[in-house]
Amino acid sequence: MENLAQDKILEKIVSLCKRRGFVFQNSEIYGGVQGFYDYGPLGVEMKNNIKKLWWEEMTRGEENVVGIDGAIISHPKVWEASGHLENFTDPLVDCKKCKKRFRADTLLEGMDIEEGATDKDLLKDLSTKLKNKKCPECGGELTEPRRFNLLVETSLGVVEGEKNKTYLRGEACQNIYLDYQNVLDATHLKIPFGIVQIGKAFRNEITPKQFLFRQREFEQWDLQWFTNPKEMEKWFGFWKERRMKWYQSLITQKDKIRFHEHGKDELAHYAKMAFDIQYQTPFGWSEWEGIHWRGDWDLSRHGKFANKDFTYTDPITNEKFLPWIVETSGGVDRTFLFLLFDAYREEKDKDTTRVFLALHPKVAPIKVAVFPLLRNKPELVDQAKKIFNELKTCFNVAWDDRGNIGKRYYAQDEIGTPWCLTVDFDTLKDKAVTVRDRDTMKQERIAIDKLKEFFQTKL
Numbered sequence: 001m002e003n004l005a006q007d008k009i010l011e012k013i014v015s016l017c018k019r020r021g022f023v024f025q026n027s028e029i030y031g032g033v034q035g036f037y038d039y040g041p042l043g044v045e046m047k048n049n050i051k052k053l054w055w056e057e058m059t060r061g062e063e064n065v066v067g068i069d070g071a072i073i074s075h076p077k078v079w080e081a082s083g084h085l086e087n088f089t090d091p092l093v094d095c096k097k098c099k100k101r102f103r104a105d106t107l108l109e110g111m112d113i114e115e116g117a118t119d120k121d122l123l124k125d126l127s128t129k130l131k132n133k134k135c136p137e138c139g140g141e142l143t144e145p146r147r148f149n150l151l152v153e154t155s156l157g158v159v160e161g162e163k164n165k166t167y168l169r170g171e172a173c174q175n176i177y178l179d180y181q182n183v184l185d186a187t188h189l190k191i192p193f194g195i196v197q198i199g200k201a202f203r204n205e206i207t208p209k210q211f212l213f214r215q216r217e218f219e220q221w222d223l224q225w226f227t228n229p230k231e232m233e234k235w236f237g238f239w240k241e242r243r244m245k246w247y248q249s250l251i252t253q254k255d256k257i258r259f260h261e262h263g264k265d266e267l268a269h270y271a272k273m274a275f276d277i278q279y280q281t282p283f284g285w286s287e288w289e290g291i292h293w294r295g296d297w298d299l300s301r302h303g304k305f306a307n308k309d310f311t312y313t314d315p316i317t318n319e320k321f322l323p324w325i326v327e328t329s330g331g332v333d334r335t336f337l338f339l340l341f342d343a344y345r346e347e348k349d350k351d352t353t354r355v356f357l358a359l360h361p362k363v364a365p366i367k368v369a370v371f372p373l374l375r376n377k378p379e380l381v382d383q384a385k386k387i388f389n390e391l392k393t394c395f396n397v398a399w400d401d402r403g404n405i406g407k408r409y410y411a412q413d414e415i416g417t418p419w420c421l422t423v424d425f426d427t428l429k430d431k432a433v434t435v436r437d438r439d440t441m442k443q444e445r446i447a448i449d450k451l452k453e454f455f456q457t458k459l
């Protein structure tokens with residue numbers, strides 16, 4: 001692999017995403033809104049593949065994990081009980097001269113502040129550390145750091161003046177606590193068990209940036225694992241390793257993933273212990289997923305605010321306890337972006353540069369591209385169409401009959417299609433086609449009636 005200039009990769013990926021229909025800036029024709037993106041035709045395929053892989057890993061990969069799909073708006077009390085109204089804040093500073101606003105921690109190298117890990121001391125500490133800092137944009141003087149709540153407000157009701165303030169969920173996992181008892185009553189599950197969900201979350205991020213990395217509307221995947229407090233340590237370790245293995249299985253650059261343990265000042269308001277799975281992005285080591293020791297925070301808070309008792313009685317031992325929770329919470333959009341970082345390749349090929357995405361075949365938006373060698377030879381086109389229609393019943397398949405084969409390869413490489421298949425004149429005699437591999441560029445002859453099996457074993 002060529003040594004790519006890291007600072008250019010993000011730019012190149014943003015441009016590729018737009019050019020080939022992975023991701024578009026939302027409302028681009030109106031100048032866009034910061035922190036909002038739309039997934040295009042290839043992007044939605046890739047994102048759905050990623051979500052499907054996660055769902056299969058978490059539900060079918062485990063005996064006692066079930067899913068839910070909860071609403072985006074919940075009772076406003078949920079956000080009081082969860083601590084978000086009080087704690088879901090970022091410290092901000094404004095530039096007195098150019099009026100630009102910054103997250104205070106981003107002005108301090110090597111300091112990463114978790115939302116919610118905040119208190120007066122931390123603000124004081126930040127204020128001291130920022131004393132000699134100037135605005136990075138214009139060199140102007142900065143204000144003292146202040147708190148800013150990240151919940152996105154909305155209102156319910158039709159009559160002006162009588163509308164009720166509520167919030168778009170700031171994290172998807174709250175639905176799981178709200179439905180915990182319902183799931184327990186409706187299923188045969190016994191503790192320990194898990195509930196998973198993939199869903200949108202909304203945050204009024206002050207500085208949405210780095211493309212899909214920090215958005216104001218994004219998707220999260222969560223597992224909440226309910227356990228007997230006595231077994232907390234064991235399950236925390238289990239899920240920490242399990243999640244790391246899963247991410248590792250999707251990437252090729254294995255040295256770019258690591259754990260980062262949260263220091264005391266980084267811990268969220270509920271956490272006793274937390275590890276981030278981080279990826280080394282072009283803008284540094286960055287959080288991909290958090291493994292959180294939530295303890296009894298969530299069920300005890302909702303119990304108190306809703307006046308409900310979530311005590312669990314073990315059906316075998318009769319032991320009574322409030323379940324503790326291990327959370328694994330990751331970002332779908334960050335996964336999408338990090339997998340693109342991981343897969344992006346440039347290789348000099350004679351006088352041109354071959355750009356390709358070495359995506360895991362299960363993640364790639366299109367699995368196979370089918371080409372007739374020449375578009376003006378009906379016998380080739382007919383045979384290729386037959387293969388295309390047959391494969392289409394099993395995989396997402398593309399058709400291309402434009403230009404020459406080399407150009408078609410390049411076009412498919414750029415979007416990460418693992419295999420290209422060409423129907424040529426020999427096909428009409430030997431009933432076989434040429435299959436070309438994206439990463440090695442090696443070609444092999446495969447019998448038409450073995451094609452489905454050939455791809456299926458690799459997917």
Ligand code: ATP
Binds near residue numbers: 114213216219287290
């Ligand atoms: P960060 O420290 O980067 O703001 P966080 O610790 O607040 O993230 P969590 O609240 O633990 O994140 O959310 C779980 C996951 O959701 C994160 O690991 C990340 O993958 C994703 N995520 C969080 N905020 C955003 C965002 N603004 N845009 C895209 N994904 C996000």
